[in-house]
Amino acid sequence: MRYISFFLASFFFFACDSATKQQTFDKNKMVANITQKIILPHYQSFVTETVQLEAQAKAFSENPTQVQLFDLQQIWRKSMREWKNCELFNFGVAKDKNYMFDINFSEVRPKLIENVLNDTAKIDEESVSVGGAAAKGLPAIAFLLFENEYLPSKLATERQKNQRILDYLNGLTANLNTNAQLLADEWKNSYASSFAENKDNASLHLLANQLLALSESIALTRIDAIVKQKTDSTKFGQIDKVLNDKQFIVSNLQIIYEVFTGAGGLGFDDYLDFLNVKFANRPLSEVINEQLGKAKRAVENANDEEKARNAQDELKKLFILLQTDMFSALGIAVSFTDADGD
Numbered sequence: 001m002r003y004i005s006f007f008l009a010s011f012f013f014f015a016c017d018s019a020t021k022q023q024t025f026d027k028n029k030m031v032a033n034i035t036q037k038i039i040l041p042h043y044q045s046f047v048t049e050t051v052q053l054e055a056q057a058k059a060f061s062e063n064p065t066q067v068q069l070f071d072l073q074q075i076w077r078k079s080m081r082e083w084k085n086c087e088l089f090n091f092g093v094a095k096d097k098n099y100m101f102d103i104n105f106s107e108v109r110p111k112l113i114e115n116v117l118n119d120t121a122k123i124d125e126e127s128v129s130v131g132g133a134a135a136k137g138l139p140a141i142a143f144l145l146f147e148n149e150y151l152p153s154k155l156a157t158e159r160q161k162n163q164r165i166l167d168y169l170n171g172l173t174a175n176l177n178t179n180a181q182l183l184a185d186e187w188k189n190s191y192a193s194s195f196a197e198n199k200d201n202a203s204l205h206l207l208a209n210q211l212l213a214l215s216e217s218i219a220l221t222r223i224d225a226i227v228k229q230k231t232d233s234t235k236f237g238q239i240d241k242v243l244n245d246k247q248f249i250v251s252n253l254q255i256i257y258e259v260f261t262g263a264g265g266l267g268f269d270d271y272l273d274f275l276n277v278k279f280a281n282r283p284l285s286e287v288i289n290e291q292l293g294k295a296k297r298a299v300e301n302a303n304d305e306e307k308a309r310n311a312q313d314e315l316k317k318l319f320i321l322l323q324t325d326m327f328s329a330l331g332i333a334v335s336f337t338d339a340d341g342d
Helices: 002-022 027-062 066-089 099-103 110-118 125-129 137-146 159-197 199-231 238-243 246-264 268-274 284-300 305-330
Strands: none
Touching: 027 066, 027 159, 027 199, 027 246, 027 268, 066 137, 066 199, 066 246, 099 137, 099 159, 110 137, 110 159, 125 159, 137 159, 137 238, 159 199, 199 238, 199 246, 199 305, 246 268, 246 284, 268 284, 268 305, 284 305
16 A cells, blocks of 8 residues: 555655646747747858948949949848847847957948048058047948948049049948957857756746837837838938838847847747736737837838828837737846947
């Protein structure tokens, strides 16, 4: 009888232990999935774009025509859109080693760029690399490519000054590609494994806070620039319009969607579903996913002031859902700093 009692007790213990394990969401697996399926591929895609940007800059330097310039501008836009897919991951090595600032400093400082052009020192990748972040990266390249006082108006005149602009352009694109490759390699070769370990759930909490930081930046700052442009475009220069293109917000929303859904693997939506979190009698994950779609469509349609303000409203609704409902349900403390280096 004692043997039977022992057997039943053991069976009950292991059954309960198994049930407990099944009732635990695998947060480490979720972080590993986001690392392997989202973060690393996007960093590599950004490298691919910067390789093409550098190659096109060289081709343009050898044959500076309006057609070549147009192609170069389009590749710059693709590079910036891909970087916007990486901005959510502006932490760890991206921040500690200043890659995020060297790649996309928060503002263009024309005076610093003009100082480089007006100097007589040689301009190449090495000279760019030791310069300040405000005079390099994607914004500095955009300044040369889109600001009318530079390449667009000097293709056929002022050849000597134009050559210095071309040298600067080649140095900038080469340095951008170098930084993109170094950042991707650091993630792939070392940082990814430690991040995916999710020690004490630190990586999961960091990702959640980056989601929130980026959604706040979009809802409160970036879309506001679009609204102001649609209200009175005369107050904005060409470079401001280029850097505040609505398509860059769409790219930000795309990466929020990918991390939230896990890109087909485990994501924050699965975590919320596991906890059976509801919002107005609907799964919260479904509501957030739906709001992501509404916000994205609203931004894509923000072609006038009214539609831009509507997009702003939809983005604020998304931010509130993440901050108030998701964070509360997951028991995560808000501790983010701005995700884009502003």
